[in-house]
Amino acid sequence: MRVLRTSSVRVLDERDRDSVQALLDADPVGNVFVGSRLRxxxxxxRLGAELWGYIERGRITALCYSGANLVPVNAGPGAIRQFSEHARWQGRRCSSIVGPVEVVAxxxxxxxxxxxxxxxxRACQPVMEISQPSRIEADPHVRRVTPGELGILLPACxxxxTEEVGVPPxxxxxxxxxxxxxxxxxRTGRAFARIEDGRVVFKAEIGAVTKHACQVQGVWVHPELRGKGYSVTGMAAVVRYALAExxxxxxxxxxxxxxxxxxxYRRVGFREVGAVRSVLF
Incomplete structure (x- = not known):
């Protein structure tokens, strides 16, 4: 097992599974991204990234996922200090830092x-959650995208x-x-869209998934059709699929x-439960 330069932080492995899972389960919504990556x-x-653990009195009390994103979990000031020292020593490998507002600051x-x-x-990005089907009538035309429609979906993605991040993927x-x-x-049935005449009207994907929660990403309505309610009824449909399956x-x-x-999102029934900050490179 490789030990980092600081004695209070080390790279974790499968032997740490139970301790890691306990930390993730303490906030299943906030930790859905990291939890999904560790499945x-x-x-x-195997991970294609590193998971750092902050050790206090022999116990893992905080984590930091270090991959395409740098994501701290349950990290207090001591853990942030140690994680930042190792990240600085290692050099930047990520395209973003994402986590609770004060922690990322x-x-x-x-x-x-x-x-x-x-x-x-992005200094403050509200985290929203829903655990019951929406009272809004779901758009019956929103469905899973088929593999044969990838060429239609991809330009919308x-x-x-590009619109969200500021640079093309x-x-x-x-x-x-x-x-x-x-x-x-x-392929895994986590891309949803309303497609009419070969054009995406509304789309959204479900990116991170754990047994406790899933995270919607990539919500988009064709620019010519915005303001017509497609996002509300479309999201109601995605929520219905997600909660059921x-x-x-x-x-x-x-x-x-x-x-x-x-x-x-509030019309659909989502409520704000926290906030994250993102630093983009």
Whole structure:
């Protein structure tokens, strides 16, 4: 087992499974992303990332997922200090830092001299949750996307990503990794859309999934059709599918300045249960 340079942080493996799961289960909605990534195992080789553990008095009390995203879990000031030291020593490998607002603020303050500047900082992104079917009538035309419709869905996904993040997802490798991810979501039945005449009207995917919760991502309505209620009835349909077939709680996070989206989600029945901050590179 490889030990990091600081005695209070180490890379975790399958022997730590029970301790890791206990930390994740303490906040199944807030930790849905990390929990989903760890379903295939904790060992770095299988995970394609590292999971760092902060050790206090022989116990793992905090985690930090270090992959394409850097995501702290249950991290207090001591853990953030140690995680930032290792992250700075290792060098930036992630495309974003995501986590609770105050935790990420502390982490970024420590990392920014070495990693800065950030391309963008989303200072407050409300986390929303629903655990009952919406009272809004679901759009009957929203359904799972079939593998044969990948070519129709993908341009809408690219448009959503570019609009949301500020850069296209194919700017690095020509889009092969992003296409593979969308293809996986379609293949596993976690991509939903209303498609009319070969055009996506509404779409959303369910990215992270655990036995406790799932996280909706990529919500998008064609620009020519916005303001007509497609997002409300479409999300009601996605929630219906998710609660019936995927997980007992459905969550998402949204930019605080996106007042239209927040209002739509509230109409569906989502309630705000927390907030995250994202630092984008």
């Amino acid at each position: 295939s195992g904790i060992d770095s080789g 502390d982490l970024w303050e420590r990392l920014s001299p070495a990693w800065g500047p950030a391309r963008a900082i 690219v448009a959503m990503f 194919d700017s690095g490798d020509g889009g092969s990794l992003y296409r593979a991810r969308i293809e996986e979501l379609v 995927i997980a007992p709680r459905v969550t998402l996070y949204v930019n605080d300045f996106n007042t239209a989206a927040r209002a739509s």
